[in-house]
Amino acid sequence: MRADARRNRDKILEAAREVVAERGTDVPMELIARRAGVGVGTLYRRFADRSVLLAALAEQYVYELMDALDHAVAAEPDAWTAVRAFVAHSVEKSRGAIAAALAGTSAPEARQALVDRIDELVRQAQADGAMRPDVGTDDLMEVLNVFACHPGVVPARFLPLILDGLRSSPPSS
Amino acid sequence: MRADARRNRDKILEAAREVVAERGTDVPMELIARRAGVGVGTLYRRFADRSVLLAALAEQYVYELMDALDHAVAAEPDAWTAVRAFVAHSVEKSRGAIAAALAGTSAPEARQALVDRIDELVRQAQADGAMRPDVGTDDLMEVLNVFACHPGVVPARFLPLILDGLRSSPPSS
């Protein structure tokens, strides 16, 4: 593969990440191409069609999220703090792409591994008594997904509210 | 206006409410017509185009939300409890249509009146010390909007979490 081709491929993936994050997975291909500064022809040369491009994105994301999780766990001995850090990082960093990564049909085994690891951490946080026992990893994923699919909301503003809602023993009224 | 025509008009509005709630405001007109059990021709006879239909929906909703608010306030002496009741009712009852009602461009004065009344209640709840002082009516509206625009989430599951996050003095970690 020629060096310039590789560069373009990277630019396309980066552009796709941005545009998908902003406008969802069914954004016109031409927008992605333009954002990457290439023609649609080039895009299609690298990714046979939209689904292939999204699959590549998804795979990239799953691995990145896995890394982020590892870092959070390594940096924070407390499970709940790690969950917070991971969620905050993921939402801030990836936005819409999370949807593609988690809800898409690509790389199912890697995705499952990620979900399993998150689940482990969630159970720990619950065992520590820091997180409500009546919400699970699925709920966490759903929250991520809402942020992912709803570009309008400002994560910095709402994430703390939602994370507070996930904590244990809020005043009961 | 003939009696059958009036009936059809009502069926169309009801169908539009359902379909818009499920799939958003840019749902195909034919779907609305089919759900109502009429032909598209009939739909267009009553509502000149999509924007007119949405405006009618929006107006209807704003008044309904206003009613719901009145009821919540009348039934609950406590402001925060009333906020909870109102939000829960609105989300459960209207879903996507809230978006049309609150974000749309129709009936701006009625909408403003509604927002003002909600704001009043929120301030009261905050003055009572039941609701975080660092979130306002705008945030509440945004939450409604997220539920409205994201048909995938189950309100019964997530609303309590979010409302808990809006409450005062959650444990601080």
Place this chain on the structure above:
DNA sequence: CCTAAGCGGAATGATGTCCTCCACTTCTAT
């Protein structure tokens, strides 16, 4: 029973998007 009001849904035309194709450009190995 007459007729104005109403009705359904095929037809039309406007948009918007995917993806192909090919004449032209750029790399890079020799």
Place this chain on the structure above:
DNA sequence: ATAGAAGTGGAGGACATCATTCCGCTTAGG
């Protein structure tokens, strides 16, 4: 330096989706 393989851009064909119109038929209701 240069051949030619690899890469590129973007116009355009094919297609799908919808909004809206139109008109021959049906029906309410006086």
